[in-house]
Every structure is written in C-alpha cells, then in structure tokens.
Amino acid sequence: MSLTKTELEHFHKEAYVVKPAIFSEEDLQPIKAAFSEIVDTEAKRIKSEGRLENIHSDAPFGNRLAHISNDNPEAASEIVQAVMGAGGGGFKGPALFQMLVHSPLLSCIESLVGPTIIGSSVYRVRPKLPIWERGEVPWHQDSGYFLPHCDQYLIVTCWIPLIDATTDNGCLHVIPRTHEQGVLRHYTGGHGGYLEIPPDELPHTEPIPMEMKAGDVLFLTNLTLHASFHNRTDQVRWSIDLRYQGPEAPNNVGETPESYAREREAVTMACYPPEADxxxxxxxxxxxxxxxxxxxxxxxxxxxxxxxxxxxxxxxxLTDRGQS
Ligand SMILES: O=C(O)CCC(=O)C(=O)O
Incomplete structure (x- = not known):
C-alpha cells in the first residue's frame, strides 16, 4: 500500500489527503488495549482513594472514559493526563512504536518524504472527552509550534482516529490549500492553552470536516490549517497524531538533550527541541x-x-491582539 498518483496530487494541491483503512481493526487492537489498561488502572486507583464509585468496567473502549467523566469530570481529566503523559507525548509503549513503524503507513510516508524517514518528535494521543475544557483545539498550523527555520521543510502529520470520527464527536476540520502562504500569525493564551489563529484572521476558504472511519489516515502538511471542536456525544473521540520528516529537516537524531543549552543558537536546533526525534x-x-x-x-x-x-x-x- 502506498499513496496513489491521484492521492499524491491531492495532497500537494489541497494540503491534505485521506487514505482509508491503513490500519485494520486488528491493527488497532494493541493500542486500544494499552489505553484500556491505563484507564482501568487509574480508575481503580481513584476508586480505592474513595473518589469514584463506578469504574464502568463493562463499558466498551469508546464509552468507558465518557461514563466516568459523566460521573466525575475531575477523575476523567486525571485519567486523560495519565494516558497522554508529560506534554501530551508521554505514552511510549510498544503498541505506539508498532503504529509508528506500521509498514503500509511508512510506504505512504516514503512517497512524501523519500526513503529515509525520521520519526518527528511530536506525536500525540488525544482522548477528546465529551464537553470538556480542553476539548476544542483552535485553528493553527503545526509549524506555529515548531522553530521558524523549519517552516520551509515538509513535516507530515498523520491523524488517525481509533474510533469513527464524526462532526458530532469532534473530528478534525481542515482549510484546504493553506500550505502556500507560509505561517500565519498565531497567538498564545487561547482556548485550552493551545496556540490559536482567531477566526477573523483565517483565510475565507470553507473548512472541511474530516469524517473518518477508525484506522483511516489523514495526511496533512505542517502548514495546513486545522482545528477540532467540542465532542457532543456520549463517546470519547480517541485519536493519535504521528509526524514524520525527511533527513534534511532539522532534527535531534544523534544529539543529547544536554547539548540544548540555553545559549545555543535556535537555527542550529531541531524543529521541536523538547522531544526526541x-x-x-x-x-x-x-x-x-x-x-x-x-x-x-x-x-x-x-x-x-x-x-x-x-x-x-x-x-x-491573544489579549494583546491589536497592540503589536
Ligand atoms: O486531534 C485533535 O483534535 C487536534 C489534532 C491536532 O491539532 C494536530 O494533530 O495537530
């Protein structure tokens, strides 16, 4: 499996493409089992501390954490923290590594970045709880988070739902053809602590909701504008986003974290220094x-x-907007 000529053309013209069924239901089982185990362990711990009555052991993967959140939102937030780990990219179990090296996915990546593939440091696990403070991820380009000397390189985001993603449960939305105008101005201090481009500074192209089946993969460039909105269902929208780049894009392979001293020049750094490529x-x-x-x-x-x-x-x- 690789991206077809038509899919590649779509990616380069529209700044995104969806390829169905790169992961089968069976391929997704190990990662779902790993997250289920964390949810179970954490729910039992919180129960043993007398802070949760019902741990909803019999509920399916997509519903369990939502039921817990309904009974006790703080407990659910604590469990989400345990799943996501430090900074959001903390989960590093074998099931995640298996997804990163899934060969049908790597064949698609090869057609975008070439035969040498670097796993870009920023991957994230995102259990989006129903109606949740951090549920909305405002409009941004991934490059808004990376260092500016990386803007010229392609860093491919692969967004992968673990349950079917719908407009109601907070699927990703994309503004097409937004990879040709560079990095727009982002603001800090917005929704949920994320970077944000306010709606009145967005291009006027209509966003597209990316409704996808579990195991489909949405490929984005680091300049593609995207966002996701509240989950209005009784399920958790579980997803993972993985990133890849070619060897020419700055990275920290072969470096030690200690070499990132405060006085080091930013242009010599990896695109996202806090995490390992x-x-x-x-x-x-x-x-x-x-x-x-x-x-x-x-x-x-x-x-x-x-x-x-x-x-x-x-x-x-964001609060200083218009003053600069
Ligand atoms: O999964 C989401 O809701 C947001 C994902 C995102 O912003 C990203 O992958 O860069």
Missing part, C-alpha cells in the same frame, strides 16, 4: 534505525527527563 528508515545505514520498542522508549525517556528548553517563536498573547 528518531530514525525509522535509513536504507544506507540500517544499523542506525530504531528497531525495537525498547530502544524507542529509551530515546524518548532521555529527552523527557531532560526536557530541553524551546526558544519562543515570539507569538503575541
């Missing part, structure tokens, strides 16, 4: 590839402990 495919030097889930976990954990500082991109606070 890793080599997924390197045909000329296969010995450099991260081959096991254990090695992946070690590389990620090392950066997570040191957490190198990210120089600011200079975005203004």
């Amino acid at each position: 890793f080599i997924i495919r390197q045909p000329e030097h296969p010995e450099q590839e991260v081959k096991t889930a254990d090695e992946f976990r070690r590389i990620r954990a090392r950066y997570e402990r040191a957490r190198p500082q990210m120089p600011g991109r200079g975005w203004t606070r």
Whole structure:
C-alpha cells in the first residue's frame, strides 16, 4: 500500500489527503488495549482513594472514559493526563512504536518524504472527552509550534482516529490549500492553552470536516490549517497524531538533550527541541534505525527527563491582539 498518483496530487494541491483503512481493526487492537489498561488502572486507583464509585468496567473502549467523566469530570481529566503523559507525548509503549513503524503507513510516508524517514518528535494521543475544557483545539498550523527555520521543510502529520470520527464527536476540520502562504500569525493564551489563529484572521476558504472511519489516515502538511471542536456525544473521540520528516529537516537524531543549552543558537536546533526525534528508515545505514520498542522508549525517556528548553517563536498573547 502506498499513496496513489491521484492521492499524491491531492495532497500537494489541497494540503491534505485521506487514505482509508491503513490500519485494520486488528491493527488497532494493541493500542486500544494499552489505553484500556491505563484507564482501568487509574480508575481503580481513584476508586480505592474513595473518589469514584463506578469504574464502568463493562463499558466498551469508546464509552468507558465518557461514563466516568459523566460521573466525575475531575477523575476523567486525571485519567486523560495519565494516558497522554508529560506534554501530551508521554505514552511510549510498544503498541505506539508498532503504529509508528506500521509498514503500509511508512510506504505512504516514503512517497512524501523519500526513503529515509525520521520519526518527528511530536506525536500525540488525544482522548477528546465529551464537553470538556480542553476539548476544542483552535485553528493553527503545526509549524506555529515548531522553530521558524523549519517552516520551509515538509513535516507530515498523520491523524488517525481509533474510533469513527464524526462532526458530532469532534473530528478534525481542515482549510484546504493553506500550505502556500507560509505561517500565519498565531497567538498564545487561547482556548485550552493551545496556540490559536482567531477566526477573523483565517483565510475565507470553507473548512472541511474530516469524517473518518477508525484506522483511516489523514495526511496533512505542517502548514495546513486545522482545528477540532467540542465532542457532543456520549463517546470519547480517541485519536493519535504521528509526524514524520525527511533527513534534511532539522532534527535531534544523534544529539543529547544536554547539548540544548540555553545559549545555543535556535537555527542550529531541531524543529521541536523538547522531544526526541528518531530514525525509522535509513536504507544506507540500517544499523542506525530504531528497531525495537525498547530502544524507542529509551530515546524518548532521555529527552523527557531532560526536557530541553524551546526558544519562543515570539507569538503575541491573544489579549494583546491589536497592540503589536
Ligand atoms: O486531534 C485533535 O483534535 C487536534 C489534532 C491536532 O491539532 C494536530 O494533530 O495537530
């Protein structure tokens, strides 16, 4: 499986493409089982502390955390924190590594970035609870989060729903053809602590809701404008977003987090210094590839402990808009 000529043309022209069924229901089982286990362990812990009565053990994957949230929103938020880990990219179990190296997905990535594939540091697990403070992810481009010297490179986001994503449960929305105008001005201090482009500063193109089946993959560029809105169902919208880049895009492969001293020049840094990048495919030097889930976990954990500082991109606070 790879992206067809038509799919590639769509990606390059429209700044996104959806490829159905890259992951089968069976392929998704290990990651769903890993998240179910965290939900179960955390729910039992909170119950043992007398803060939760019903842990809804018999509810299906998509509903359990939503039922818990309905009974006790704070408990559900605590469980979400445990799933997402530090900064959102903390989950680094073997099931996540298996998704990162899923060969049908890598074949598609190869057609976008070439044969050498770097796993870009920023991957995220997103259990979007029904009507939740952090439920809305406002309009942004992923490059808004990366350092400016990376704007010219392609970093591909793969957005993968683990249950069917619908407009009602908060699927992603995309504004097409937004990869040709560079990085727009983002603001800090918006909804849920995310970066944000306010609606009156968006291009006038109509957004498209990306309704997708579990296991489909939405490919985006780092300049594609996207957002997601509240989940108005009684299910949790579980999704994962993974990122990949070619070797020419700045990365921290082979560096130590300690080399990210405060005085280091930003242009010499990886696109997102706080988290570790890793080599997924390197045909000329296969010995450099991260081959096991254990090695992946070690590389990620090392950066997570040191957490190198990210120089600011200079975005203004939303409340100061119009004053700059
Ligand atoms: O999953 C979401 O709701 C938002 C995802 C997102 O903004 C991203 O993948 O960059």
